Amino acid sequence: xxDVMVLKEKLTLAREFLREDGLIARYGHxxxxxxxxxxxxxxxxxxxxxxRMTPADVVTITLAGEVVAGDHRPPIEWIIHTAIHxxxxxxxxxxxxxxxxxxxxxxxGQPLRPVYQHGAILGEGPxxxxxxxxxxxxxxxAARLVAVLGSARAVELRGHGAxxxxxxxxxxxATAVFxxxxxxxxxxxxxxxxxxxLSPDEIRRAERSVGARSIQGLWDYYCHRHD
Numbered sequence: 001x002x003d004v005m006v007l008k009e010k011l012t013l014a015r016e017f018l019r020e021d022g023l024i025a026r027y028g029h030x031x032x033x034x035x036x037x038x039x040x041x042x043x044x045x046x047x048x049x050x051x052r053m054t055p056a057d058v059v060t061i062t063l064a065g066e067v068v069a070g071d072h073r074p075p076i077e078w079i080i081h082t083a084i085h086x087x088x089x090x091x092x093x094x095x096x097x098x099x100x101x102x103x104x105x106x107x108x109g110q111p112l113r114p115v116y117q118h119g120a121i122l123g124e125g126p127x128x129x130x131x132x133x134x135x136x137x138x139x140x141x142a143a144r145l146v147a148v149l150g151s152a153r154a155v156e157l158r159g160h161g162a163x164x165x166x167x168x169x170x171x172x173x174a175t176a177v178f179x180x181x182x183x184x185x186x187x188x189x190x191x192x193x194x195x196x197x198l199s200p201d202e203i204r205r206a207e208r209s210v211g212a213r214s215i216q217g218l219w220d221y222y223c224h225r226h227d
Contacts, residue, residue, distance in 0.1 A: 007032040007041055008055035014173040015043055015053055017222045023097040023180055030095045031081040032169055038063055040082055044072035077135055083142035084149065084165055091165040093172040098161040101183035106158040110190065112183060114198040119182030120206035121175055128152050133159035154179055174215045
Protein backbone atom coordinates (compact mmCIF):
# COMPACT_ATOMS: atom_id res chain seq x y z
CA UNK A 1 0.00 0.00 0.00
CA UNK A 2 1.39 3.40 -1.00
CA ASP A 3 2.17 5.87 1.79
CA VAL A 4 0.24 8.90 0.58
CA MET A 5 2.02 11.36 2.87
CA VAL A 6 5.43 10.20 1.67
CA LEU A 7 4.30 10.58 -1.93
CA LYS A 8 3.06 14.12 -1.25
CA GLU A 9 6.38 15.02 0.37
CA LYS A 10 8.32 13.63 -2.60
CA LEU A 11 6.11 15.47 -5.10
CA THR A 12 6.75 18.69 -3.20
CA LEU A 13 10.51 18.12 -3.17
CA ALA A 14 10.65 17.12 -6.83
CA ARG A 15 8.73 20.26 -7.79
CA GLU A 16 11.18 22.40 -5.84
CA PHE A 17 14.15 20.69 -7.47
CA LEU A 18 12.68 21.26 -10.94
CA ARG A 19 11.86 24.87 -10.11
CA GLU A 20 15.40 25.48 -8.89
CA ASP A 21 16.77 23.98 -12.11
CA GLY A 22 14.46 26.11 -14.24
CA LEU A 23 12.49 23.18 -15.68
CA ILE A 24 9.24 24.54 -14.31
CA ALA A 25 8.32 28.02 -13.14
CA ARG A 26 4.75 29.19 -12.60
CA TYR A 27 3.58 26.40 -14.86
CA GLY A 28 4.41 22.70 -14.88
CA HIS A 29 2.98 19.94 -12.72
CA UNK A 30 3.73 16.55 -11.18
CA UNK A 31 1.63 13.59 -10.12
CA UNK A 32 1.81 10.22 -8.42
CA UNK A 33 -0.71 7.42 -8.82
CA UNK A 34 -2.12 5.35 -5.96
CA UNK A 35 -3.30 2.24 -7.85
CA UNK A 36 -4.92 0.56 -4.85
CA UNK A 37 -7.39 3.44 -4.64
CA UNK A 38 -7.26 4.56 -8.29
CA UNK A 39 -6.49 8.08 -7.12
CA UNK A 40 -4.01 10.64 -8.41
CA UNK A 41 -1.98 12.97 -6.20
CA UNK A 42 -1.20 16.09 -8.23
CA UNK A 43 0.40 19.47 -7.66
CA UNK A 44 -2.18 22.27 -7.76
CA UNK A 45 -3.14 24.91 -10.27
CA UNK A 46 -0.44 27.56 -10.78
CA UNK A 47 -2.61 30.26 -9.22
CA UNK A 48 -2.81 28.32 -5.94
CA UNK A 49 0.85 28.46 -4.91
CA UNK A 50 3.01 31.51 -4.43
CA UNK A 51 6.60 30.59 -3.68
CA ARG A 52 7.33 27.20 -2.15
CA MET A 53 4.70 24.51 -2.18
CA THR A 54 3.99 22.26 0.81
CA PRO A 55 2.65 18.69 0.95
CA ALA A 56 -0.66 20.12 2.17
CA ASP A 57 -1.05 21.88 -1.19
CA VAL A 58 -1.13 18.60 -3.14
CA VAL A 59 -4.58 17.79 -4.54
CA THR A 60 -6.14 14.32 -4.75
CA ILE A 61 -8.31 13.60 -7.79
CA THR A 62 -9.99 10.63 -9.40
CA LEU A 63 -9.08 9.42 -12.89
CA ALA A 64 -12.10 11.43 -14.05
CA GLY A 65 -10.63 14.61 -12.56
CA GLU A 66 -12.96 14.92 -9.58
CA VAL A 67 -11.28 16.54 -6.57
CA VAL A 68 -11.68 14.31 -3.51
CA ALA A 69 -9.16 15.97 -1.18
CA GLY A 70 -7.27 19.23 -1.03
CA ASP A 71 -8.02 22.93 -0.81
CA HIS A 72 -6.94 23.87 -4.34
CA ARG A 73 -7.90 23.17 -7.91
CA PRO A 74 -5.81 20.78 -10.01
CA PRO A 75 -3.80 22.20 -12.93
CA ILE A 76 -5.70 22.88 -16.12
CA GLU A 77 -3.88 20.00 -17.86
CA TRP A 78 -4.69 17.41 -15.21
CA ILE A 79 -6.01 15.13 -17.95
CA ILE A 80 -2.44 14.54 -19.17
CA HIS A 81 -1.73 12.77 -15.89
CA THR A 82 -4.95 10.83 -15.50
CA ALA A 83 -4.90 9.57 -19.09
CA ILE A 84 -1.33 8.28 -18.77
CA HIS A 85 -1.87 6.77 -15.32
CA UNK A 86 -4.92 4.96 -16.64
CA UNK A 87 -3.19 3.69 -19.79
CA UNK A 88 0.25 2.79 -18.46
CA UNK A 89 0.42 0.47 -15.39
CA UNK A 90 4.13 1.32 -15.07
CA UNK A 91 3.45 5.07 -14.97
CA UNK A 92 3.16 5.61 -11.22
CA UNK A 93 4.48 9.13 -11.62
CA UNK A 94 4.11 11.72 -14.40
CA UNK A 95 5.82 15.09 -14.78
CA UNK A 96 4.99 17.84 -17.27
CA UNK A 97 7.77 20.39 -17.62
CA UNK A 98 8.43 23.43 -19.80
CA UNK A 99 12.16 23.03 -20.44
CA UNK A 100 14.11 25.44 -22.67
CA UNK A 101 16.46 23.16 -24.56
CA UNK A 102 14.32 20.14 -25.39
CA UNK A 103 11.44 22.41 -26.39
CA UNK A 104 13.80 24.36 -28.64
CA UNK A 105 14.80 21.14 -30.40
CA UNK A 106 11.13 20.39 -31.14
CA UNK A 107 10.69 23.87 -32.61
CA UNK A 108 13.71 23.22 -34.83
CA GLY A 109 12.27 19.85 -35.84
CA GLN A 110 15.38 18.06 -34.63
CA PRO A 111 14.92 14.50 -33.31
CA LEU A 112 15.99 14.19 -29.69
CA ARG A 113 18.30 11.22 -29.05
CA PRO A 114 20.89 10.33 -26.38
CA VAL A 115 24.21 12.12 -26.83
CA TYR A 116 25.80 11.62 -23.40
CA GLN A 117 26.03 8.99 -20.69
CA HIS A 118 22.99 9.89 -18.58
CA GLY A 119 20.96 10.52 -21.71
CA ALA A 120 20.91 6.74 -22.12
CA ILE A 121 17.95 6.67 -19.71
CA LEU A 122 15.84 7.98 -22.61
CA GLY A 123 16.35 4.80 -24.63
CA GLU A 124 17.47 4.47 -28.22
CA GLY A 125 15.04 7.11 -29.44
CA PRO A 126 14.36 9.40 -31.04
CA UNK A 127 11.80 10.54 -28.50
CA UNK A 128 8.25 10.72 -29.84
CA UNK A 129 6.83 14.18 -30.48
CA UNK A 130 3.22 15.23 -29.98
CA UNK A 131 2.88 17.63 -32.89
CA UNK A 132 0.65 20.29 -31.36
CA UNK A 133 1.84 23.23 -29.23
CA UNK A 134 -1.53 23.88 -27.58
CA UNK A 135 -2.50 22.86 -24.06
CA UNK A 136 -4.15 19.49 -23.56
CA UNK A 137 -7.49 19.76 -21.78
CA UNK A 138 -9.89 17.25 -23.36
CA UNK A 139 -10.26 13.50 -23.78
CA UNK A 140 -9.45 13.47 -27.50
CA UNK A 141 -6.16 15.33 -27.17
CA ALA A 142 -5.19 13.30 -24.11
CA ALA A 143 -5.83 10.07 -26.01
CA ARG A 144 -3.68 11.31 -28.90
CA LEU A 145 -0.89 12.14 -26.47
CA VAL A 146 -1.07 8.67 -24.90
CA ALA A 147 -0.92 7.11 -28.36
CA VAL A 148 2.14 9.15 -29.33
CA LEU A 149 3.86 8.37 -26.01
CA GLY A 150 3.36 4.64 -26.50
CA SER A 151 5.80 2.73 -24.30
CA ALA A 152 8.44 5.51 -24.22
CA ARG A 153 9.78 7.14 -21.07
CA ALA A 154 8.98 10.61 -22.36
CA VAL A 155 7.18 12.48 -25.09
CA GLU A 156 8.02 15.94 -26.37
CA LEU A 157 5.23 18.45 -27.01
CA ARG A 158 6.24 20.60 -29.98
CA GLY A 159 6.82 24.17 -28.89
CA HIS A 160 5.26 23.43 -25.51
CA GLY A 161 7.27 21.17 -23.23
CA ALA A 162 7.82 17.57 -22.21
CA UNK A 163 5.93 14.82 -20.42
CA UNK A 164 7.99 12.20 -18.57
CA UNK A 165 6.63 8.99 -17.03
CA UNK A 166 7.97 6.18 -14.87
CA UNK A 167 7.62 3.87 -11.88
CA UNK A 168 8.60 6.34 -9.14
CA UNK A 169 8.78 10.05 -8.46
CA UNK A 170 12.55 9.87 -8.11
CA UNK A 171 13.05 8.10 -11.44
CA UNK A 172 10.69 10.38 -13.34
CA UNK A 173 12.31 13.46 -11.84
CA ALA A 174 15.80 12.19 -12.74
CA THR A 175 14.64 11.40 -16.28
CA ALA A 176 13.33 14.97 -16.64
CA VAL A 177 16.68 16.33 -15.44
CA PHE A 178 18.71 14.08 -17.76
CA UNK A 179 16.37 14.85 -20.67
CA UNK A 180 17.10 18.55 -20.41
CA UNK A 181 20.85 18.02 -19.88
CA UNK A 182 20.92 15.79 -22.96
CA UNK A 183 18.98 18.39 -24.94
CA UNK A 184 21.35 21.17 -23.95
CA UNK A 185 24.37 19.14 -25.02
CA UNK A 186 22.68 18.09 -28.25
CA UNK A 187 21.79 21.67 -29.11
CA UNK A 188 25.26 22.99 -28.34
CA UNK A 189 26.88 20.17 -30.33
CA UNK A 190 24.59 20.91 -33.26
CA UNK A 191 25.60 24.57 -33.18
CA UNK A 192 29.26 23.54 -32.98
CA UNK A 193 29.07 21.48 -36.13
CA UNK A 194 26.93 18.40 -35.49
CA UNK A 195 25.68 16.10 -32.76
CA UNK A 196 27.11 12.61 -32.45
CA UNK A 197 24.44 10.31 -31.03
CA LEU A 198 25.11 7.28 -28.84
CA SER A 199 24.95 3.95 -30.63
CA PRO A 200 22.51 1.27 -29.42
CA ASP A 201 25.44 -0.60 -27.85
CA GLU A 202 26.68 2.54 -26.09
CA ILE A 203 23.19 3.21 -24.78
CA ARG A 204 22.89 -0.31 -23.36
CA ARG A 205 26.26 -0.01 -21.61
CA ALA A 206 25.67 3.57 -20.42
CA GLU A 207 22.27 2.64 -18.92
CA ARG A 208 24.13 0.92 -16.08
CA SER A 209 25.14 4.35 -14.79
CA VAL A 210 21.54 5.53 -14.46
CA GLY A 211 20.14 2.70 -12.36
CA ALA A 212 18.22 2.92 -9.08
CA ARG A 213 21.36 3.43 -6.96
CA SER A 214 22.59 6.30 -9.13
CA ILE A 215 19.17 7.96 -9.16
CA GLN A 216 18.86 7.68 -5.38
CA GLY A 217 22.30 9.24 -5.02
CA LEU A 218 21.27 12.16 -7.21
CA TRP A 219 18.03 12.57 -5.24
CA ASP A 220 19.99 12.61 -1.97
CA TYR A 221 22.36 15.23 -3.40
CA TYR A 222 19.48 17.49 -4.38
CA CYS A 223 17.88 17.02 -0.95
CA HIS A 224 21.12 18.10 0.71
CA ARG A 225 21.51 21.06 -1.64
CA HIS A 226 17.92 22.12 -1.02
CA ASP A 227 18.15 22.16 2.81
